Amino acid sequence: MINAPLTSLFPTLQQSLNGYPLCYLDTAATSQKPESVLQAMDHYYRSNNANVHRGAHQLSARATTAYEAVRHKIANFINAPRAEEIIYTSGTTHSLNLLAQGLSGMLANNDVILVDSAAHHANIVPWQELAKRTGAKVMPIGLTPQGRLDYTELTHLLVNHPVKLVAISHVSNVLGTVNDIAVLAALVHQHNALLAVDGAQAIAHLSVDVQALGCDFYAFSGHKMYGPTGVGVLWGHYAYLDKLQPLMTGGEMIETVSFSGSTYGALPNRLEAGTPPIAEVIGLGAAIDFIMALPATAKLQEQEVFNYLQQQLQSVPQITLYAAHPDNTGAVAFNLKGEHHQDVGILLDQQGIAIRCGHHCAQPLMNSLNITGCCRASVGIYTRRQDIDTFITALKGVIDLLS
Ligand SMILES: Cc1ncc(COP(=O)(O)O)c(C=O)c1O
Structure with a gap:
């Protein structure tokens, strides 16, 4: 403590x-970092620096153990059912792009994506790109005169349109208004749509329990929760993540590669191509330790x-x-x-x-x-x-x- x-x-x-x-x-732009996070990253570079998952040597084993331990720590922190549901990204923007790209094969012409009109551009533009690829439409959910998400308008939109996905912020990065994700998840699911939540501004201020919230996807950045830049998370239900088309392909994410075709590995690696941000993940783990040790x-x-x-x-x-x-x-x-x-x-x-x-x-x-x-x-x-x-x-x- x-x-x-x-x-x-x-x-x-x-x-x-x-x-x-x-x-x-200006913590909403990025939080400052405690000494313990700086030390954890410094220690990794000074003592354990090696690539993860591939070396036959002790340094790589140490780096891999430290790196994978953070995945479990994050799963525990947000109460995710499985550590494989924690996908490391470079931040919320990457997480939402990964999700929007991943859903490309699952949306069709005229499907509707509803987006919180107070959303950050990172939670708007990827859906517009997804709409361009699939012929789906992006429609905004308006705000009440008090500047809160208009739940009545959301209900109306869900009733009257073939909505496949609703993307909202947990906490507005401008206004600081908080959306009741549990209520919204129940509403969205009644209409057989999925709920993706941008948690960038919530993760450091609220207790986030993805199972209690009942959403389908939750995205956040390490640097807004006392961790380093360059690392973030996309959480989703295993079954949904498993169907996402990868945003990036290459090393780390494959099962077999040949010139007649390649097959992809299992989650989480399937969505994490390339050398990951190892020091940053370790820094994020230290940030979670810091938050957990707060009085x-x-x-x-x-x-x-x-x-x-x-x-x-x-x-x-x-x-x-x-x-x-x-x-x-x-x-x-x-x-x-x-x-x-x-x-x-x-x-x-x-x-x-x-x-x-x-x-x-x-x-x-x-x-x-x-x-x-x-x-x-x-x-x-x-x-x-x-x-x-x-x-x-x-x-x-x-x-x-x-x-
Ligand atoms: C609500 C919200 N969503 C998304 C982002 C993008 O986060 P990042 O730049 O870490 O990817 C921010 C950053 O300010 C944000 O406040």
Whole structure:
């Protein structure tokens, strides 16, 4: 169990920018990495570096054991029934592309794919490409005036169209709104469609139990959960994953190869062609160990800090907040009335405060909010109330400067 103050465990957070202590409110873009993750990757490269699954030597055996142990760790972490259902990818974008490519043979002309209209582009564009390949149609599921996924519209779409797949985010990367996946899975399954969930923004904030959620596929990235970049996961039911057409072919994924044709191996290797991101997988394993060792109160405290952030922003009259609900998590979207979001971001950055500004890879959401972009502040396990106070004080200074 970790007892140290959490912020002290993250080397990047121990620095000043322009003479101001770094106030990192951009965890939704990528989380900072604890020392233990850095050490695990360093140890792999210094002591065990070898390719996995193929060497007849001890280093390769050690690397393979460490690498495959993480697969079991991840399965345990998300309560997947089988470790072979954990497919390593380079991140959520890769996971969703792998899934969309894999489903190519299973969709037909005029089938419908429903997509959350608050989705990240990574959960929109691969479905559009799948639609181009198969003749299927992508249709958006609208939002309520409160900025939540419109479950009534989803029901209507499911009743009136030949829907094969529904793709939604667990947590919106812009608004921080949370979708009730268990309820949605039951609804989608009543209509014989599959549910794919983009868990990129949920995995670090919520407890993810894929069996309890009842979805068919779940995608996430290591770098948003205190792990390294370059690694992620696609989870799916074994029977469905087993039918996916591989996105990439080559070494590691085959059973036999000859010039008269090749056959493919079993899961998970069948969907993991080429040398995998071994050090990154090991880093992700260390990130899971880190999360599992957090005190029981850590996530509650993170949610309290997040609610404090929302409340503090709400108390500033010059701020417009988008879909800020108490049950949101991780991220809050806002604009300073009459000001460009980029100006706000730049002025905050001059005081060592990191937020994100822009369309956040969610242009359809920006269109439905009738804005070109916004600011987003997001928190992690290391964010403290004092960071929020620093941010709000600086934001008020920006308001004074611009008025
Ligand atoms: C909701 C959501 N989906 C997908 C992605 C893409 O993740 P990655 O860039 O790690 O592939 C992100 C990244 O911000 C995200 O927030």
